[in-house]
Amino acid sequence: MILKGKSAIVTGSTSGIGLGIARRMAAAGADVMLNGSRQPAEAEKLLNEIKAETGARLAYCSADMTKEADRGRLVDETVRAFGKVDVLINNAGIQYVSKVAEFPLDKWNEVLEVNLSSIFDLTRRVLPGMKDRKWGRIINIASVHGLIGSTKKSAYTAAKHGLIGFSKVVALEYCEHGITCNSICPGWVRTPLVEKQIEAIAKEKNIPYEEAVVDLLSEKQPSKQFVTTEQLGGLAVFLASDDAAQLTGVAIPVDGGWTAR
Ligand code: NAD
Numbered sequence: 001m002i003l004k005g006k007s008a009i010v011t012g013s014t015s016g017i018g019l020g021i022a023r024r025m026a027a028a029g030a031d032v033m034l035n036g037s038r039q040p041a042e043a044e045k046l047l048n049e050i051k052a053e054t055g056a057r058l059a060y061c062s063a064d065m066t067k068e069a070d071r072g073r074l075v076d077e078t079v080r081a082f083g084k085v086d087v088l089i090n091n092a093g094i095q096y097v098s099k100v101a102e103f104p105l106d107k108w109n110e111v112l113e114v115n116l117s118s119i120f121d122l123t124r125r126v127l128p129g130m131k132d133r134k135w136g137r138i139i140n141i142a143s144v145h146g147l148i149g150s151t152k153k154s155a156y157t158a159a160k161h162g163l164i165g166f167s168k169v170v171a172l173e174y175c176e177h178g179i180t181c182n183s184i185c186p187g188w189v190r191t192p193l194v195e196k197q198i199e200a201i202a203k204e205k206n207i208p209y210e211e212a213v214v215d216l217l218s219e220k221q222p223s224k225q226f227v228t229t230e231q232l233g234g235l236a237v238f239l240a241s242d243d244a245a246q247l248t249g250v251a252i253p254v255d256g257g258w259t260a261r
Helices: 016-027 040-054 068-082 105-133 154-177 192-205 209-220 229-240
Strands: 007-010 031-035 058-061 087-090 136-141 179-186 251-254
Touching: 007 016, 007 068, 016 031, 016 040, 016 087, 016 136, 016 229, 031 040, 031 068, 040 058, 058 068, 068 105, 087 105, 105 136, 105 154, 105 179, 136 154, 136 229, 154 179, 179 229, 192 209, 229 251
Parallel strands: 007 031, 007 087, 031 058, 087 136, 136 179, 179 251
Antiparallel strands: none
């Protein structure tokens, strides 16, 4: 229970990596505000499930990260529910795949808004409270695409590189106030975001789904295994703990060796 007494927001936490992180944060004793696009009844079911597993205090806010008013509401509702925001985990993210010349401008803007600009906005909203309390953790879920590029992912790669740069500046500006800011850079994790890409490979190459999985992993991830949401949750808990107080401004790859090559 190393996060007992701490409160955390995890954006995009009703599926995939965010949900894995929210579960691990709750298991470590934190109060957790979940966020995503689920209907209230569905979200309620999920909260009850995690509460039963962990006994943690949980709440849910359906804020849309593309809307400024919703981002403000997410922070306000967390403060109302738990009194403060100690840990902000910026996880919500989207992908769009196309070569540069054909990349639709509206998709470019949407990827940049969700994966980068909304994170600037949420971060600036929670920093003053963290500074007053002399304790805070900002954890940004970037990607290996924050460190290297891949074809057809220009907006995503630009946003994730930008996110790592932004994290370094937050780290430098707030390191004397007990606040750290770091990026986690996952390789392939089997989530709805990646399932869509596997389906696209299967269709493009006219191969069965499980063959497309092998194809996807073999191309980039030397371990040939998916990173799990539990592993990423464990790292997020460590970054939020007091043991990580001097770990700031870094981008940590969790990618089965992808970026080691
Ligand atoms: P996912 O599609 O399962 O989850 C994304 C979450 O973001 C969902 O809960 C969704 O509701 C939420 N979201 C999307 N748009 C939103 C919006 N406008 N407002 C609020 N919430 C919104 O995907 P995932 O794979 O779990 O991705 C989570 C994060 O991890 C993303 O930032 C992604 O870029 C990053 N990531 C994923 C992988 C991977 O292999 N899956 C690898 C590296 C990085």
